[in-house]
Amino acid sequence: MMRARAFTALLLVIPLACSSSTPGTTPPREDASSRRDAASTDAVATTDSARDAAADAAADAWTDGQGSELPSNEALAAWLQPVFAQGYVHGMVVGVLDATGSAVYGFGTVGTTGIAPTGDTIFQIGSVSKTFTGLLLASQVAGGALSASEPVQNLLPASVTVPTWHGLPITLQDLTTHTSGLPEAPTNLTPTDPLNPWAGYSVQDLYTFLNGYALPYAPGTQFVYSDVGEGLLGLALSLKAGTTYDGDVQSVIAGPLGLVDTTSMLSASQQPRLAPAYDGDLNPIEAWTFTEADAPAGALRSTVNDLLVYGAAQAGVTTSPIAAAMTLSHKPITQSFDLTDEIGYNWIVSPGNILWHNGGLYGGAAFVGFDPVEHKVVAILLDTGALNTPTPVFSDVPTSLGLLLMHWLQGTPPPPVDTLLPALVSVPTQTLANLVGTYDFSGMDSMQVTLNGDTLEANADWLWYFPAKLYPTSATTFNLRAVQASVSFEVGGDGGASGLTLTAEGQSLQGTKS
Numbered sequence: 242m243m244r245a246r247a248f249t250a251l252l253l254v255i256p257l258a259c260s261s262s263t264p265g266t267t268p269p270r271e272d273a274s275s276r277r278d279a280a281s282t283d284a285v286a287t288t289d290s291a292r293d294a295a296a297d298a299a300a301d302a303w304t305d306g307q308g309s310e311l312p313s314n315e316a317l318a319a320w321l322q323p324v325f326a327q328g329y330v331h332g333m334v335v336g337v338l339d340a341t342g343s344a345v346y347g348f349g350t351v352g353t354t355g356i357a358p359t360g361d362t363i364f365q366i367g368s369v370s371k372t373f374t375g376l377l378l379a380s381q382v383a384g385g386a387l388s389a390s391e392p393v394q395n396l397l398p399a400s401v402t403v404p405t406w407h408g409l410p411i412t413l414q415d416l417t418t419h420t421s422g423l424p425e426a427p428t429n430l431t432p433t434d435p436l437n438p439w440a441g442y443s444v445q446d447l448y449t450f451l452n453g454y455a456l457p458y459a460p461g462t463q464f465v466y467s468d469v470g471e472g473l474l475g476l477a478l479s480l481k482a483g484t485t486y487d488g489d490v491q492s493v494i495a496g497p498l499g500l501v502d503t504t505s506m507l508s509a510s511q512q513p514r515l516a517p518a519y520d521g522d523l524n525p526i527e528a529w530t531f532t533e534a535d536a537p538a539g540a541l542r543s544t545v546n547d548l549l550v551y552g553a554a555q556a557g558v559t560t561s562p563i564a565a566a567m568t569l570s571h572k573p574i575t576q577s578f579d580l581t582d583e584i585g586y587n588w589i590v591s592p593g594n595i596l597w598h599n600g601g602l603y604g605g606a607a608f609v610g611f612d613p614v615e616h617k618v619v620a621i622l623l624d625t626g627a628l629n630t631p632t633p634v635f636s637d638v639p640t641s642l643g644l645l646l647m648h649w650l651q652g653t654p655p656p657p658v659d660t661l662l663p664a665l666v667s668v669p670t671q672t673l674a675n676l677v678g679t680y681d682f683s684g685m686d687s688m689q690v691t692l693n694g695d696t697l698e699a700n701a702d703w704l705w706y707f708p709a710k711l712y713p714t715s716a717t718t719f720n721l722r723a724v725q726a727s728v729s730f731e732v733g734g735d736g737g738a739s740g741l742t743l744t745a746e747g748q749s750l751q752g753t754k755s
Contacts, residue, residue: 367600475537518604608643
């Protein structure tokens with residue numbers, strides 16, 4: 242659910258043909274009137290009307306790149322072609338929007354149908370959900386119902402004790418800026434299915450974790466991306482509102498904005514439009530499931546059509562009844578992932594007036610970015626897992642594509658994608674066969690490297706995403722695609738391997754061939 246952070250995610254104990262809309266019109270919408278079984282007919286009609294009005298306002302003047310800053314269908318398809326040609330993505334929908342209009346393109350196929358996804362295809366959006374959670378907080382703060390400095394302890398049952406640092410409490414702002422001192426994942430998360438790590442992690446499990454956890458430093462002083470912190474934030478807000486997380490999202494955000502397909506609880510009519518999920522090696526995989534304890538960190542499903550409406554309101558292209566809360570959520574509060582990025586209410590604030598967030602699950606990926614000054618929006622949804630490549634310029638496929646597209650809309654055409662992806666080479670089968678074997682790691686179970694046809698695969702019980710394909714960049718070096726990682730084999734004069742090094746985010750594990 243997180244921005245690419247590969248090495249910790251490796252360990253089992255730490256989870257997480259081109260078509261377009263007709264120019265000048267909104268993309269065709271499938272019936273979404275049954276989004277929530279509990280919704281009344283009048284409420285749904287109002288929601289549909291709001292979404293249609295927002296989409297019409299954004300799309301009236303677009304002419305397929307002619308007289309517009311939006312990229313044309315052909316230009317975008319040609320630019321993205323290497324991503325599909327090299328097998329990084331199974332299905333993808335890209336939406337772009339500015340003050341002149343919008344365009345939505347579908348690439349690849351939905352499942353095995355041979356039909357390209359559309360703006361109404363539903364995808365898992367992973368950690369883009371966090372921007373909705375941040376907006377829920379911002380709406381409470383902007384409306385005066387809460388203070389950002391409110392200790393989260395005050396919103397929880399008396400039986401729960403949130404850890405403090407020498408009496409300094411974790412505040413709501415600490416949670417939305419990932420500076421709470423809580424870890425990325427709770428220490429008592431023990432998945433029964435490593436490919437669906439958050440399933441079954443209950444609210445009581447979260448409370449048990451909080452009651453026993455000791456903070457390693459003072460809240461508000463260090464940025465450490467925390468899925469469990471985001472789950473806690475959303476849970477606390479829904480408890481205050483007296484509803485569920487999805488209920489809070491619907492009443493505060495989705496309903497007012499007209500987002501008819503943004504929900505963590507798909508209706509019977511929506512379920513057929515959910516894109517089947519694929520892992521980073523393009524194998525079918527089940528979608529993740531969530532509970533109230535972790536839903537705020539990554540449970541939402543959505544469409545590119547909905548996310549363009551969401552982005553248009555965020556970027557000031559359209560008016561919104563929650564505009565004040567949106568503006569508050571954009572304000573940078575503290576440093577984020579690196580020296581150039583900051584974070585507000587979960588929005589990453591990057592140079593060039595770009596606010597964005599991504600989402601990565603084992604069977605899906607997402608990106609939403611916008612420029613509130615020049616009023617540009619990009620939304621990308623994929624049915625394919627994490628999609629990381631260990632290159633400094635292009636380390637995470639959906640995020641890299643999204644940020645490059647944002648710069649494209651701002652007037653800087655991106656470099657060809659194939660110049661950014663790691664070059665793959667052909668390695669003789671016999672050379673690959675020399676690398677097959679069992680590799681032992683200190684303090685951990687061994688890893689098995691096998692040859693499946695002309696492809697090396699690796700498997701180990703202590704790694705969540707395995708067996709995994711190894712993609713050669715030389716005769717002895719290989720990339721993984723589910724996480725930002727690489728494998729380098731130590732080879733002797735006879736061509737046989739004596740060991741390997743598994744590297745991710747600057748950290749390495751050494752394995753000796755037995």
